Amino acid sequence: DTAVSQTPKYLVTQMGNDKSIKCEQNLGHDTMYWYKQDSKKFLKIMFSYNNKELIINETVPNRFSPKSPDKAHLNLHINSLELGDSAVYFCASSPENRWALAKNIQYFGAGTRLSVL
Amino acid sequence: GQNIDQPTEMTATEGAIVQINCTYQTSGFNGLFWYQQHAGEAPTFLSYNVLDGLEEKGRFSSFLSRSKGYSYLLLKELQMKDSASYLCAVLSLYGQNFVFGPGTRLSVLP
Numbered sequence: 001d002t003a004v005s006q007t008p009k010y011l012v013t014q015m016g017n018d019k020s021i022k023c024e025q026n027l028g029h030d031t032m033y034w035y036k037q038d039s040k041k042f043l044k045i046m047f048s049y050n051n052k053e054l055i056i057n058e059t060v061p062n063r064f065s066p067k068s069p070d071k072a073h074l075n076l077h078i079n080s081l082e083l084g085d086s087a088v089y090f091c092a093s094s095p096e097n098r099w100a101l102a103k104n105i106q107y108f109g110a111g112t113r114l115s116v117l
Numbered sequence: 118g119q120n121i122d123q124p125t126e127m128t129a130t131e132g133a134i135v136q137i138n139c140t141y142q143t144s145g146f147n148g149l150f151w152y153q154q155h156a157g158e159a160p161t162f163l164s165y166n167v168l169d170g171l172e173e174k175g176r177f178s179s180f181l182s183r184s185k186g187y188s189y190l191l192l193k194e195l196q197m198k199d200s201a202s203y204l205c206a207v208l209s210l211y212g213q214n215f216v217f218g219p220g221t222r223l224s225v226l227p
Contacts, residue, residue, distance in 0.1 A: 033215075035217075040219070041154075041202060041219070041220050041222075042217070042219055042220075043160065043204060043217040043220070044217070045214065045215055045216070045217075048214075056214055090159060090160070102165075104147075104148070104150075104208055104215075105150070105162050105165070106150075106160075106162065106215070107162070108159035108160050108161070109159060110158070110159050111158075111159055
């Protein structure tokens with residue numbers, strides 16, 4: 001029944017490793033997002049996809065690569081993990097990404113807590 | 118550039134009313150959203166404003182003044198479960214980008 005689900009919920013790994021976080025939404029939404037929330041609780045957008053196409057790519061190291069196999073899935077792959085990557089990563093989705101404000105209401109997954117040691 | 122400001126922390130008493138302010142300076146504006154985030158959980162949508170004025174939703178209301186770049190979230194009849202962080206977020210003009218404020222951590226005391 002979960003609307004936006006992320007796996008894994010917790011991820012503990014060593015520096016230099018490569019890891020992936022998966023996200024799926026069953027709401028039929030067109031737009032999906034990845035956010036990073038650091039230790040100061042600042043929620044910052046990383047990427048946004050609309051119908052499998054990248055529409056937002058903020059200033060994020062190219063070690064982070066999103067992949068959207070279909071509009072219900074948006075995965076995040078991180079290469080060569082660094083200590084500063086430790087954060088909570090949230091996936092979100094919205095009906096679409098247009099002028100109608102209600103269509104931009106975002107529904108968040110429970111988050112993936114990444115700890116890089 | 119985009120800049121959103123909120124008070125870091127606030128404390129209020131159960132049953133009281135609290136107002137959480139948000140000021141913003143953004144290149145283009147399409148609307149302002151408020152989210153609630155309990156500790157260790159995901160943000161959940163509360164309300165949005167696109168036009169100036171007050172939007173009321175039960176115990177929660179949100180106000181917007183576009184000319185002043187200012188919004189507030191008003192919480193009435195505070196309950197212990199309202200202890201959470203409250204995030205304001207601005208949607209840029211072309212609906213392409215969401216910018217979240219730093220959040221206000223509200224503690225409701227008995």
